[in-house]
Amino acid sequence: MVKDHENFNFLHFLILVHLLSNGGKNNYLEVTSSQMSRLINRSQQTASKVLIDLERENLIERVKNNKKFGIKLTDEGYQSLKDIYEILKKSMEVSADKQIIFKGKIVTGMGEGAYYMSLEGYRKQFYNKLGYKPFPGTLNVKLIDARYINSRRDLINHPSIHIDGFRNSDRTFGWVKCYTATITAVARSSYTLNSTPQHYKEGNVHVLLLERTHHDNSLIEVIGPHNIKETLKLKDGDNVVIKIRE
Amino acid sequence: MVKDHENFNFLHFLILVHLLSNGGKNNYLEVTSSQMSRLINRSQQTASKVLIDLERENLIERVKNNKKFGIKLTDEGYQSLKDIYEILKKSMEVSADKQIIFKGKIVTGMGEGAYYMSLEGYRKQFYNKLGYKPFPGTLNVKLIDARYINSRRDLINHPSIHIDGFRNSDRTFGWVKCYTATITAVARSSYTLNSTPQHYKEGNVHVLLLERTHHDNSLIEVIGPHNIKETLKLKDGDNVVIKIRE
DNA sequence: ATTACTAAGGGACGAGTAG
DNA sequence: TCTACTCGTCCCTTAGTAA
Structure with missing residues (x-):
């Protein structure tokens, strides 16, 4: 329906949204797995795993600088969010008509x-x-x-x-x-x-x-x-x- | 961030969206766990579990008729989706400015x-x-x-x-x-x-x-x-x- | 300070099945 | 048919830790 890459769960979604809302569509954001872990209420290890997964699925691009990463959404990653957004938007419009x-x-x-x-x-x-x-x-x-x-x-x-x-x-x-x-x-x-x-x-x-x-x-x-x-x-x-x- | 009810995953989200887009904000939809399972690409058992969870979390309301259920979003369930929608919307707007x-x-x-x-x-x-x-x-x-x-x-x-x-x-x-x-x-x-x-x-x-x-x-x-x-x-x-x- | 490997525990998922 | 229980399996998550 929304995403047929099998390994796409809510954590992946949350991280992508966070990147998008911080300008990650056009810039390589300096975000660490610890920051992300706080955001999604999981351990640093899990956040790290999510980032690895997202990179493997080609939804984000990472560039290492020293120990940190610069992270940016790929076009595909952006499109995934956009797809979900469009579906939600359409659903909200349907529900606006209170039949x-x-x-x-x-x-x-x-x-x-x-x-x-x-x-x-x-x-x-x-x-x-x-x-x-x-x-x-x-x-x-x-x-x-x-x-x-x-x-x-x-x-x-x-x-x-x-x-x-x-x-x-x-x-x-x-x-x-x-x-x-x-x-x-x-x-x-x-x-x-x-x-x-x-x-x-x-x-x-x-x-x-x-x-x-x-x-x-x-x-x-x-x-x-x-x-x-x-x-x-x-x-x-x-x-x-x-x-x-x- | 989005949802602090712990047990809220991507499947829950997909089911809620489907209900919303089919008028489930105002009507009790006749949906079965098998239909839902196809939608989320999981087994009927898993879909059933998701529906039970959503009901427990007060995100949907179910009314049994014969063996089937009529299912409707609760106000809380609708609000959950709306919250996610608003966050996504804001994120998309941020990304529209291509700085x-x-x-x-x-x-x-x-x-x-x-x-x-x-x-x-x-x-x-x-x-x-x-x-x-x-x-x-x-x-x-x-x-x-x-x-x-x-x-x-x-x-x-x-x-x-x-x-x-x-x-x-x-x-x-x-x-x-x-x-x-x-x-x-x-x-x-x-x-x-x-x-x-x-x-x-x-x-x-x-x-x-x-x-x-x-x-x-x-x-x-x-x-x-x-x-x-x-x-x-x-x-x-x-x-x-x-x-x-x- | 980072990232991310490994091992272990727990929770999610599905097969079988009852009501 | 339907829903949903039990239980086995596997995957996800985390603690510990290396680099």
Whole structure:
């Protein structure tokens, strides 16, 4: 993947990085094996061995002066670090897009959702903060895989649109967190994060997290401007993918 | 330096990177120890051990579903990678500035330099390409440390201003490569790349590399618009630092 | 002070295998 | 299939020491 020279371990990596960060790409640095050993938290002997290895693998060039060495990265040594850097960079960029994926089956809710959606205390905020008046009723998606159930549990830590709670004459109603998402119907149950799903239609929706929920973490409630079931032609038991974006 | 959890090796690093690049910061990925083993070029047993270690160190979170695991980076795991990334990034930035440093002593040249500087075939090009008419005569700097002698040998691979060779009725004259540099007189001979020199005065000059040189790699020839020795009050035997910038 | 060899101990790795 | 245990082997690390 990164380095197919067999003998490339973390110590080699650390030493190369240290050389690079001290100008070792263009200059022969005066570094001793004792200095290096302190840096990598190993003995002088080990540091010496690492330097010998790096030289053998043509990742550094050493020139002896008296007892000390002048050490410089070779082009190959620099390229090794650059390769690792590019891979890490790409990975960090991937992770910058905070997409969370759920997969589950459409189930029939208990009618609770429709009740909540009908309350003016929520509807006004939905309109102001989400930009639409939600279809009265939530789509319930049942998560099967433990992975998604865990992700659902972690959802509360992610950025969301906050709907305040309120009270009427009877009782108080808790806050609701809304997560911007897209929902997609999938053909078969073979979808994983790594495969490409055969998708049909996509809808822009919001996933809800209620302060006072009776639901377990295996159930997701979704709202949208229209009747999602109709728009996407969904029946109970159909598989859907929900992608949440920050 | 990077990671003081003792048991953090290159395999741990590779696995974390793979998870990150596949969205494992926000999702529980379905990855098996066999997949990982192929990725890191080790046995399934070793991959399994790595995953156990990473979980123990709280760098990943695993949730079992049937026999497989869903795996996600913890915040700490992500931070570990980010730390390494930031260090690498900083190192790459340092290396982007291609400064090369030489240290040596002023010596008296053989008068060759003055002769070459007087040739109109060179003087016209110096004026056009360097922006000044060089003082007739080169400053010769003797490199003592093998590190600098080696750097001098590598100089030919670095970007330079090219002065074409020419011929007159008698003979041909080779090309000359010019490297933009600053020269600084230093107080004592204690200067290394890592320490801060006590410098006196600085001059903008060019280091020359001649196609047909009789000099060994331990001698550097420097030209400038004025008499460098006088401007910097240099005597033979004085120490100077020459910094070359791209 | 350096670098680096040798010998010995311990930890990493993989084959076999259980659950 | 999966994960992960045991255990044998080998490599990595270090102390001692030479140059």
